Amino acid sequence: MGQELVNKLVASIDAERVLTGEQVKERYSHIWRMEDSLNALAVVLVKDVEEVSLVLRVCNEAKKAVVVHGGLTNLVGSTETTGDEVVISLEKMNKIIEVDKSSRTMTVESGVILEDILEAANNVNLLFPLNFGAKGSAQIGGVISTNAGGLRVFRYGMTRALVLGLEAVLADGTIISSMKKIIKDNSAYDLKQMFIGSEGTLGVITKAVLKLVERPMSRVTAFVAFEEYPRVVEFLKYMDKGLAGTLSGYELIWGETYECMTSPPAAAKPPLPHGHKYYVLLEGLGSDQEADQFRLQTLLEQAFEKEMVVDAAIAHTESDLDWFWTIREDVHVVKSQCNNDQHFDISLPIPLIGEQIELMKKGLHEIDGVEKVFPFGHVADGNVHFIIGKRDTSDPLREAINDVIYGPLQAIGGSVSAEHGIGLHKKKYLHLCRSESEIALMHRLKSCYDPNGILNPGKVL
Numbered sequence: 257m258g259q260e261l262v263n264k265l266v267a268s269i270d271a272e273r274v275l276t277g278e279q280v281k282e283r284y285s286h287i288w289r290m291e292d293s294l295n296a297l298a299v300v301l302v303k304d305v306e307e308v309s310l311v312l313r314v315c316n317e318a319k320k321a322v323v324v325h326g327g328l329t330n331l332v333g334s335t336e337t338t339g340d341e342v343v344i345s346l347e348k349m350n351k352i353i354e355v356d357k358s359s360r361t362m363t364v365e366s367g368v369i370l371e372d373i374l375e376a377a378n379n380v381n382l383l384f385p386l387n388f389g390a391k392g393s394a395q396i397g398g399v400i401s402t403n404a405g406g407l408r409v410f411r412y413g414m415t416r417a418l419v420l421g422l423e424a425v426l427a428d429g430t431i432i433s434s435m436k437k438i439i440k441d442n443s444a445y446d447l448k449q450m451f452i453g454s455e456g457t458l459g460v461i462t463k464a465v466l467k468l469v470e471r472p473m474s475r476v477t478a479f480v481a482f483e484e485y486p487r488v489v490e491f492l493k494y495m496d497k498g499l500a501g502t503l504s505g506y507e508l509i510w511g512e513t514y515e516c517m518t519s520p521p522a523a524a525k526p527p528l529p530h531g532h533k534y535y536v537l538l539e540g541l542g543s544d545q546e547a548d549q550f551r552l553q554t555l556l557e558q559a560f561e562k563e564m565v566v567d568a569a570i571a572h573t574e575s576d577l578d579w580f581w582t583i584r585e586d587v588h589v590v591k592s593q594c595n596n597d598q599h600f601d602i603s604l605p606i607p608l609i610g611e612q613i614e615l616m617k618k619g620l621h622e623i624d625g626v627e628k629v630f631p632f633g634h635v636a637d638g639n640v641h642f643i644i645g646k647r648d649t650s651d652p653l654r655e656a657i658n659d660v661i662y663g664p665l666q667a668i669g670g671s672v673s674a675e676h677g678i679g680l681h682k683k684k685y686l687h688l689c690r691s692e693s694e695i696a697l698m699h700r701l702k703s704c705y706d707p708n709g710i711l712n713p714g715k716v717l
């Protein structure tokens with residue numbers, strides 16, 4: 257039956273774009289595990305929406321599972337496959353169709369790499385305000401399917417807020433297209449939102465209209481140190497007010513993580529000395545470099561006088577900006593210090609973060625087998641990441657770690673996923689942040705969009 261289906265695909269699509277056997281094994285299912293061969297029945301390198309529709313129709317009729325591959329940078333196992341599944345890869349659908357300067361929109365195919373979108377917007381003095389460490393590999397279809405967040409959510413929102421139009425294909429091959437450039441559309445249900453953040457379980461995204469904003473004319477950045485968490489929150493409110501709406505990033509790095517990010521083998525030197533409890537990397541995007549730099553400097557001096565902060569370093573040049581942001585963006589350095597790394601991206605109410613993360617760190621260090629614990633995150637969004645190093649990859653150890661981190665979230669109104677999604681790895685914990693009736697409705701929606709359950713089966717729900 258597998259071969260029959262492959263034959264059908266080959267008969268309708270250029271044979272060289274339907275990969276099987278050894279060609280499949282030469283591929284991988286995650287950028288961090290390139291040494292592990294992909295296990296799949298076939299990989300189809302689709303070239304347009306009609307082909308996506310055809311592949312889905314054929315697979316749906318045969319009730320064959322389909323997993324969509326974007327840039328393979330997700331951190332929740334959502335692109336893993338079994339040997340019996342068909343992979344649709346969007347890598348050849350990588351055209352930027354239009355940049356419309358007047359509407360401030362960009363129309364793209366879903367295989368375009370995020371960094372190419374950032375560059376195309378920049379070339380016309382506009383900004384696509386989504387930015388995160390995996391931008392060089394993540395594809396916009398994957399970014400939309402995970403409703404990715406990143407470093408500027410505080411000011412510009414998650415991906416959901418930046419998608420104006422979408423084209424997607426349902427499991428039975430039906431093309432749903434709403435490629436409008438308009439900002440407001442209250443004509444009944446906003447169907448595109450169902451595909452955003454659904455991790456390839458409700459449809460395959462093929463095109464999008466993205467919202468751009470005017471490119472800021474200035475960028476200011478500083479590293480600031482604190483000894484107490486309440487000061488971190490106080491300073492956030494102070495800077496948000498003081499920078500009058502231009503604060504765009506407010507990243508918290510715990511002392512031990514900062515030390516790891518700024519000590520060999522990390523290339524970056526520390527802009528502030530090691531030894532403080534918390535470090536914040538902040539960014540303001542404004543309109544006048546000199547005036548904005550002066551305002552930042554003044555606000556920091558006043559914060560010192562008020563004893564809100566204990567140390568600070570301002571970026572004065574472009575190379576300072578690169579230096580400071582590389583420290584935060586290059587999380588690979590932290591990962592490389594962790595054996596058998598395990599990742600988290602939890603959400604919790606901002607005022608509770610200091611105390612809760614201390615409790616979690618204590619609980620983690622009490623687990624036999626936990627070697628390293630590195631917290632950091634988008635604290636202005638209430639989003640904390642952990643990278644944890646551990647002795648082995650056994651289930652009991654992984655679950656003991658999960659229990660410490662996910663355990664308290666239900667009682668404090670948090671979430672097991674702030675931005676990475678549920679995929680395979682967090683499925684078991686979904687009930688901690690979604691009610692029984694919410695999950696039941698999700699199942700009903702899934703069977704409406706994908707009655708045969710062929711799209712990314714076993715993931716999310």
Ligand SMILES: Cc1cc2nc3c(=O)[nH]c(=O)nc-3n(C[C@H](O)[C@H](O)[C@H](O)COP(=O)(O)OP(=O)(O)OC[C@H]3O[C@@H](n4cnc5c(N)ncnc54)[C@H](O)[C@@H]3O)c2cc1C
Binds near residue numbers: 712
């Ligand atoms: C170093 C690093 C830093 C990161 N930082 C952040 C961060 O700050 N914020 C954040 O939110 N995430 C972050 N991530 C996670 C990851 O980059 C995002 O989830 C990204 O959006 C995934 O895009 P992708 O193209 O790699 O998708 P993939 O990993 O290929 O796929 C992700 C999911 O989307 C589905 N999918 C992919 N393309 C499509 C499509 N066209 N149609 C339907 N479904 C599709 C897949 O089936 C899968 O379920 C980071 C990852 C790394 C490695």
